Amino acid sequence: MEQHETRNAPCAGLRIGDEAPDFSARSTAGKVQLSDYRGKWLILFSHPADFTPVCTTEFVALAREADEFEKRNCELMALSVDSLFSHFAWLRMIRDRFDLEVRFPIIEDPTLVIGTAYGMVAPKDNDSATVRTTFFIDPDGIIRAMTCYPANVGRSTPEMLRMLDALMAVDEEAALAPANWHPGDPMLRQPPANLDDVFSAKGETDWFLAETSTEDRK
Template sequence: MSLNLFDTIPDFTQESTEGPLNFYDWARGDWVLLFSHPKDFTPVCTTELGAVAKLKPEFDRRGVKIIGLSVDPVDRHLQWAGDIERTQGAALNFPLIADVDRRVAGLLGLIHPNASDTATVRSVFVIDPAKRVRLTLTYPASTGRNFEEILRTIDSLQLTDKHKVATPADWKQGEDVIILPSVGEEEARALFPQGWTEHTPYLRTVAQPETAD
């Protein structure tokens, strides 16, 4: 199947480096980052797993759980974890699904026959607490993923879920945001009493609202 934005991600139970894992029970009501790998002992993915392990405190701070997926068995995952810690300086600190029968890959649409009939593509899903897909990215095998960009996107999603704003190109946490065009003048004055800058009637920028609101 192919998952589109705001589709509900299907539930599954599969073995992992932390034992049998039911996805819905594990995710509960949290945000989730799920990212897939074609197989174990691949060089680009080795660097990616190390990078995410180092960034885990940042994901924790945003209330985001992390889970990886590869088609090899648990014993291979655990051997690979040793290489990751030795070469990347960070131990695997989140579960890695052992999708040996490729059942989860099928559910999530991770087998792209033109790329490989057996290996999963390198995809990313950001999933909200309602189990809805909010971001999908698929990278070519030769290009490592940018997890700082994924954190930036999560910041935007969490902010814009709470406030009637959007984030502009290259936005970072703490920078000005855009008032949604659907927000009329009267509502804007109530929501943003400090005022805003009107560049055009449809492009109004305002200081970022407090995320704790």
């Protein structure tokens, strides 16, 4: 029988609810330490390589929306295996081509130490060409959401903002964000945990599928 090598998928190393592994590294904004971002939201995301078409469109889109992330007290931080000077050259090209400066830090990770710690690359990979992973890290340093995209599909910046808004809203209101939720839409109540509340609900689905009210938000 043919033997197949076991290969862990990107994102497999960490789970939602885990503390984000701390690290320090060189970046386009100087040396960064992950733990220095405590007290604010952080979106840490990897990209396959500098000077690639999909990654370039992502960075242009994120730079154009940088103010929206800042309004939400959220920082952006990118990572790839490319060297710091490759990052510099790529950002210069983006500025000259699109008249747009990318100011959020881009980390160099040539030895894959950070990418491996975060499960962005499989343990035996020697590059990150298949990686497009995003971690949403809350002000306490806890991973609250993760997404993994293939190299040939770019991220959705509006969805990144929607995810961030939803995570902040469920914390603030102690409620649930339904499908396609956007700020201003109703949220859902947490279902009760006792049988009396289930039996006393007016409708057959009211006990587990009910929108929050103004009273709930006070």
